[in-house]
Structures are given as structure tokens and as C-alpha cells.
Amino acid sequence: MAKNPPAPTFTLQAAAPVKPGLWxxxxxxxLSVLALTVGFLLGTHANDSTNAAEQRPPHTTTVSSHDGR
Known part of the structure; x- marks a missing residue:
């Protein structure tokens, strides 16, 4: 008579961890380098918009030949 194969043992421990891939x-x-690069590019381009906000549009400047009478 042939012996029965042993029953599988169930444990609460996980199997051996798989070595992670390169990614x-x-x-x-x-992702950190990508975030720093995007932040740098946004930061360097954000300064251009502040100069335009400080300048008055041409139609609001006063005319020097007008004496106010």
C-alpha cells in the first residue's frame, strides 16, 4: 500500500519576498527628480508675470501737455 503524500502545512508567515525590479x-x-525639475521650471517662469503686473497700461498714463483746466 502506497503512502499518502504529506498534507500541505499552512502558516501565517508570508512566502519569501520577491526581489523588486529596477523600476x-x-x-x-x-519621481523625486521629476518633481524637483518641474518645480524648478515653474519657479523660473513665474517671475516673468510679476513685472507685467507692476507696469501701468499705456491708456492710464497722464498726458504732460494737459494742465488740468
Whole structure:
């Protein structure tokens, strides 16, 4: 008579962890560099809009030949 194979043992421990791939291991570094680059580009272009807000439009300037009479 043949022996029955042993029953599988169930434990609460997880199986051996799988080694992460290149993207999974370094994605936080890639996303950090991407975020810093986008922030830098937005920051360097944001200064151009403040100069335009300080200048008055040409139609609101006073005419020097008008003496107010």
C-alpha cells in the first residue's frame, strides 16, 4: 500500500519576498527628480508675470501737455 503524500502545512508567515525590479526599487528617486525639475521650471517662469503686473497700461498714463483746466 502506497503512502499518502504529506498534507500541505499552512502558516501565517508570508512566502519569501520577491526581489523588486529596477523600476520598483528606484521609482521614488525617479519621481523625486521629476518633481524637483518641474518645480524648478515653474519657479523660473513665474517671475516673468510679476513685472507685467507692476507696469501701468499705456491708456492710464497722464498726458504732460494737459494742465488740468
Amino acid at each position: 520598483q526599487a528606484h521609482r521614488h528617486q525617479v
